[in-house]
Amino acid sequence: xxxxxxxxxxxxxxxxxxxxxxxxxxxxxxxxxxxxxxxxxxxxxxxxxxxxxxxxxxxxxxxxxxxxxxxxxxxxxxxxxxxxxxxxxxxxxxxxxxxxxxxxxxxxxxxxxxxxxxxxxxxxxxxx
Numbered sequence: 001x002x003x004x005x006x007x008x009x010x011x012x013x014x015x016x017x018x019x020x021x022x023x024x025x026x027x028x029x030x031x032x033x034x035x036x037x038x039x040x041x042x043x044x045x046x047x048x049x050x051x052x053x054x055x056x057x058x059x060x061x062x063x064x065x066x067x068x069x070x071x072x073x074x075x076x077x078x079x080x081x082x083x084x085x086x087x088x089x090x091x092x093x094x095x096x097x098x099x100x101x102x103x104x105x106x107x108x109x110x111x112x113x114x115x116x117x118x119x120x121x122x123x124x125x126x127x128x
Contacts, residue, residue, distance in 0.1 A: 100113060
């Protein structure tokens with residue numbers, strides 16, 4: 001019976017190791033998914049297949065300063081998305097008025113906008 005304490009010790013160590021192994025697999029499944037490039041790609045593919053899921057996702061991303069900045073950087077860096085944004089802004093009088101109002105508040109942009117408008121008024125190209 002002198003081997004029994006060693007056996008208990010071995011069992012205790014094995015139990016601790018097994019528990020540690022189980023705990024390593026625990027945690028937030030979303031965090032584990034986002035940590036994997038492959039899983040993130042699958043998530044993006046799933047959202048692309050279901051455009052109706054993009055709106056609530058975008059709404060959440062746009063509601064936070066940090067994630068909104070990342071989304072806007074992505075939109076402006078993407079040629080097709082940037083072009084779509086420009087077309088929609090050009091067709092929306094209220095949005096275009098807002099853009100010009102903000103641009104006119106910055107002295108350098110104000111001079112640029114004035115030059116563009118003068119060029120359009122005169123029917124020629126804008127002054128540099």
